[in-house]
Amino acid sequence: MEIGVPFSDPVADGPVIQLAGIAAREQETTLKKIVHALQKIHSPVPLILMGYTNSFFRYELEQLVANLATTDIQGFIIPDLPCEHRQMILPLLETSKIALIPLISLTSPLSRIHQLTKDAEGFVYAVTVNGTTGTGQSYKNSLDEHLRQVTKESPIPVLAGFGISTPEHVRPFLTCCDGAVVGSTIVASLKENGIEATGELVHQLNEPIR
Numbered sequence: 001m002e003i004g005v006p007f008s009d010p011v012a013d014g015p016v017i018q019l020a021g022i023a024a025r026e027q028e029t030t031l032k033k034i035v036h037a038l039q040k041i042h043s044p045v046p047l048i049l050m051g052y053t054n055s056f057f058r059y060e061l062e063q064l065v066a067n068l069a070t071t072d073i074q075g076f077i078i079p080d081l082p083c084e085h086r087q088m089i090l091p092l093l094e095t096s097k098i099a100l101i102p103l104i105s106l107t108s109p110l111s112r113i114h115q116l117t118k119d120a121e122g123f124v125y126a127v128t129v130n131g132t133t134g135t136g137q138s139y140k141n142s143l144d145e146h147l148r149q150v151t152k153e154s155p156i157p158v159l160a161g162f163g164i165s166t167p168e169h170v171r172p173f174l175t176c177c178d179g180a181v182v183g184s185t186i187v188a189s190l191k192e193n194g195i196e197a198t199g200e201l202v203h204q205l206n207e208p209i210r
Contacts, residue, residue: 001043002077002183005031005051012079016184020191031055035064038071048101048122050077056089065092075099075122083116101125104150106143117154124158126150126177147176171208 006021006029013021031051038047049068056064056078074097081089086100093100099122104113106127117124126147151158160173161181170180182205189198 001045002048002050002181003034003038003073004187005034005049005055007052007055010052014184016188020187031059031064035059035067035071038068038073041072043072045072046074047072048075048077049073050079053078053081061089061092065096065098068098069096073098075101077101077103077125079103083112103127106146110149110153113150113153117150117156120154120156123156123178124150124154125181126158126160127162128160128164129162144172144176147173151177167204167208170205174208 004017004021006024008021008025010018010021034049056076076089076093076098078089078100083102090100099120101122101124102116102120103125104116104127106129108116128143128147147158147160157178159179159181160177161183164170164173164180164182165185170182173180186198186201189201193201
């Protein structure tokens with residue numbers, strides 16, 4: 001389960017998550033407050049912290065990793081951290097349970113895919129569109145081939161993400177990779193329908209996997 005860190009310029013996120021981030025910041029939600037809350041709860045599933053480089057570095061990476069040691073956070077997703085700069089954070093994760101999860105775009109050539117997956121941990125996040133998160137996306141005809149190539153190269157599970165919002169969306173991806181990431185639909189449901197209805201939505205989204 002992904003925990004999003006609100007940020008003023010979420011370049012990889014579409015309108016739904018942008019608005020959620022604005023609402024969170026209006027309530028004075030910060031990364032420090034999120035970490036403090038995470039230290040007090042126990043999750044039945046692993047948690048992933050998703051945010052942008054500025055938030056992580058402003059917190060101070062070494063302190064962030066140390067403060068998350070007793071939490072259920074097992075991964076970081078940092079969309080605007082280039083592969084060439086990941087050594088700024090990877091050494092700090094070597095003795096922790098936290099994986100730095102790579103994102104692979106549709107425009108990544110085979111050499112780049114190999115570079116991103118060869119030492120990857122956790123899972124590989126395969127972005128399915130050249131754009132931002134959100135529903136109503138259209139997928140290229142070559143997407144299945146691209147996902148199969150990423151899955152072939154990756155030694156760890158590959159999950160497709162961006163624009164996936166229904167069980168009908170999830171099902172086709174299971175033929176070419178290991179799973180799918182659903183974000184905006186769940187965020188919108190929490191706002192519009194509440195926790196109980198969103199739990200039922202998550203149950204429905206998991207149905208193709210079961």
